[in-house]
Amino acid sequence: xxxxxxxxxxxxxxxxxxxxxxxxxxxxxxxxxxxxxxxxxxxxxxxxxxxxxxxxxxxxxxxxxxxxxxxxxxxxxxxxxxxxxxxxxxxxxxxxxxxxxxxxxxxxxxxxxxxxxxxxxxxxxxxxxxxxxxxxxxxxxxxxxxxxxxxxxxxxxxxxxxxxxxxxxxxxxxxxxxxxxxxxxxxxxxxxxxxxxxxxxxxxxxxxxxxxxxxxxxxxxxxxxxxxxxxxxxxxxxxxxxxxxxxxxxxxxxxxxxxxxxxxxxxxxxxxxxxxxxxxxx
Amino acid sequence: xxxxxxxxxxxxxxxxxxxxxxxxxxxxxxxxxxxxxxxxxxxxxxxxxxxxxxxxxxxxxxxxxxxxxxxxxxxxxxxxxxxxxxxxxxxxxxxxxxxxxxxxxxxxxxxxxxxxxxxxxxxxxxxxxxxxxxxxxxxxxxxxxxxxxxxxxxxxxxxxxxxxxxxxxxxxxxxxxxxxxxxxxxxxxxxxxxxxxxxxxxxxxxxxxxxxxxxxxxxxxxxxxxxxxxxxxxxxxxxxxxxxxxxxxxxxxxxxxxxxxxxxxxxxxxxxxxxxxxxxxxxxxxxxxxxxxxxxxxxxxxxxxxxxxxxxxxxxxxxxxxx
Numbered sequence: 001x002x003x004x005x006x007x008x009x010x011x012x013x014x015x016x017x018x019x020x021x022x023x024x025x026x027x028x029x030x031x032x033x034x035x036x037x038x039x040x041x042x043x044x045x046x047x048x049x050x051x052x053x054x055x056x057x058x059x060x061x062x063x064x065x066x067x068x069x070x071x072x073x074x075x076x077x078x079x080x081x082x083x084x085x086x087x088x089x090x091x092x093x094x095x096x097x098x099x100x101x102x103x104x105x106x107x108x109x110x111x112x113x114x115x116x117x118x119x120x121x122x123x124x125x126x127x128x129x130x131x132x133x134x135x136x137x138x139x140x141x142x143x144x145x146x147x148x149x150x151x152x153x154x155x156x157x158x159x160x161x162x163x164x165x166x167x168x169x170x171x172x173x174x175x176x177x178x179x180x181x182x183x184x185x186x187x188x189x190x191x192x193x194x195x196x197x198x199x200x201x202x203x204x205x206x207x208x209x210x211x212x213x214x215x216x217x218x219x220x221x222x223x224x225x226x227x228x229x230x231x232x233x234x235x236x237x238x239x240x241x242x243x244x245x246x247x248x249x250x251x252x253x254x255x256x257x258x259x260x261x262x263x264x265x266x267x268x269x270x271x272x273x274x275x276x277x278x279x280x281x282x
Numbered sequence: 283x284x285x286x287x288x289x290x291x292x293x294x295x296x297x298x299x300x301x302x303x304x305x306x307x308x309x310x311x312x313x314x315x316x317x318x319x320x321x322x323x324x325x326x327x328x329x330x331x332x333x334x335x336x337x338x339x340x341x342x343x344x345x346x347x348x349x350x351x352x353x354x355x356x357x358x359x360x361x362x363x364x365x366x367x368x369x370x371x372x373x374x375x376x377x378x379x380x381x382x383x384x385x386x387x388x389x390x391x392x393x394x395x396x397x398x399x400x401x402x403x404x405x406x407x408x409x410x411x412x413x414x415x416x417x418x419x420x421x422x423x424x425x426x427x428x429x430x431x432x433x434x435x436x437x438x439x440x441x442x443x444x445x446x447x448x449x450x451x452x453x454x455x456x457x458x459x460x461x462x463x464x465x466x467x468x469x470x471x472x473x474x475x476x477x478x479x480x481x482x483x484x485x486x487x488x489x490x491x492x493x494x495x496x497x498x499x500x501x502x503x504x505x506x507x508x509x510x511x512x513x514x515x516x517x518x519x520x521x522x523x524x525x526x527x528x529x530x531x532x533x534x535x536x537x538x539x540x541x542x543x544x545x546x547x548x549x550x551x552x553x554x555x556x557x558x559x560x561x562x563x564x565x566x567x568x569x570x571x572x573x574x575x576x577x578x579x580x581x582x583x584x585x586x587x588x589x590x591x592x593x594x595x596x597x598x599x600x601x602x603x604x605x
Contacts, residue, residue: 002394003391006391009387009390013379105373105374106342107340107342107368110340110341111340111363111366111445112392113361113362113364114391281343281344282343
């Protein structure tokens with residue numbers, strides 16, 4: 001526990017000293033403020049009479065219940081937060097392993113009576129806590145703004161935070177693996193963003209497979225699809241979870257498969273990163 | 283009987299600088315041991331394998347063959363580092379931390395509680411004369427101050443073994459003496475074993491009890507400073523009245539080497555009997571002896587001789603084998 005506490009303190013102090021924390025939360029705050037000022041709702045007797053977004057009147061068909069509006073609004077917005085939170089988190093935490101592995105610094109960490117696996121996992125958890133605090137800040141703030149403006153409490157919005165954190169945990173494991181191997185923050189960030197986009201691209205694997213002339217190529221794409229994290233499917237899951245079961249939309253139907261395969265990807269990356277770090281010579 | 287806390291036996295380390303390159307031998311079967319309370323110096327030219335040996339002890343790198351043990355446990359076992367303090371050469375304490383924060387983080391990682399960390403931090407920073415900088419970020423520190431803080435981190439958890447790589451690098455002469463005093467006190471009062479890895483031979487000479495000189499990955503010499511620096515057959519011979527040439531000639535006839543230096547002589551003799559025979563000759567001629575003492579080399583002389591030795595495979599050992 002002391003090792004974890006020391007790592008959390010180290011990660012937070014570094015984030016604060018290097019302005020990462022300030023930039024991280026500043027960008028999030030800007031986003032929240034824009035959001036807060038952009039939405040103006042006109043509610044009469046619990047029903048939405050009119051809405052303005054960025055000063056422009058939004059067409060409201062008939063009398064839309066305010067609950068439905070909040071649900072639709074938050075589910076749509078959770079998709080934006082999914083990308084924003086993930087990108088900010090990777091940018092703020094990808095350096096954790098490369099910095100620790102710097103010559104002259106790693107000796108100070110490894111000369112402690114702590115196993116290497118414990119050290120890297122503590123650092124991973126510390127990074128996750130940093131990212132999680134930002135996710136909570138963004139989701140919590142937006143939820144409160146919506147609640148303040150509409151008086152509607154929609155707790156399903158927090159499910160978006162859980163899924164976003166799940167994806168961050170997966171991608172951070174991959175960033176740690178790249179960090180252990182290359183000791184480079186830039187490569188870690190680029191490779192992790194690459195995996196994110198590659199995952200989105202592979203969501204259309206069926207179409208890619210159909211376009212390929214050879215069977216082994218199609219098999220390769222299918223295999224890659226099952227190996228890589230399901231970033232596109234998870235984005236859909238975020239929206240689907242926040243919208244809830246009452247939305248009868250086939251696209252938003254959530255299955256366990258993307259979660260399971262993404263979790264396996266993250267677990268394998270983290271296990272591999274720990275194993276390589278354990279074996280690495282400095 | 284003091285306990286052996288660092289044991290290195292037949293330690294070998296070979297590595298490739300990159301894929302496809304030939305093997306480099308960093309350590310070629312070295313042996314040494316350090317007992318509690320002992321100040322031990324590890325010497326050698328660049329690339330001799332000193333840092334590799336220390337890194338193996340701390341599990342920063344693994345041996346190709348042989349064994350290294352710390353506090354009775356195999357190096358590599360995290361518990362073997364429980365009571366070990368390490369100051370690496372060119373260490374980089376995270377620059378965003380203050381001394382208090384750095385000591386707090388590394389103290390916790392060593393298993394200390396907050397109360398002990400606070401008490402020991404103040405105690406050590408006072409001793410190392412950087413207490414007034416406790417809340418200043420490390421990036422503002424001079425090299426000497428960073429070095430002192432590094433030593434404080436190494437000493438924080440009252441280690442049983444201290445592994446120090448160039449601990450006085452960048453430290454002013456007064457600071458060097460203070461660090462020497464701290465190390466001696468730790469060894470004498472707490473029984474801390476100190477392994478000092480340094481190029482500053484005078485520093486090692488002033489601090490350590492025993493040394494091992496590494497050359498080409500092997501122990502070229504090992505023993506106490508006194509044993510290594512004593513020239514077994516050369517003596518400073520100071521008569522009350524300078525001896526005349528006939529007596530010098532008689533000394534030379536006996537096979538002794540004689541060199542006149544500023545009113546005294548340097549005699550190179552075969553053994554102690556030969557030396558006594560020369561003293562008898564002086565007395566027989568009516569002369570009196572004011573001083574007779576063995577000539578000592580500096581550690582630097584010994585080091586340079588060893589490093590320049592023609593046969594790189596030859597091992598000189600004062601105590602027989604390296605301890």
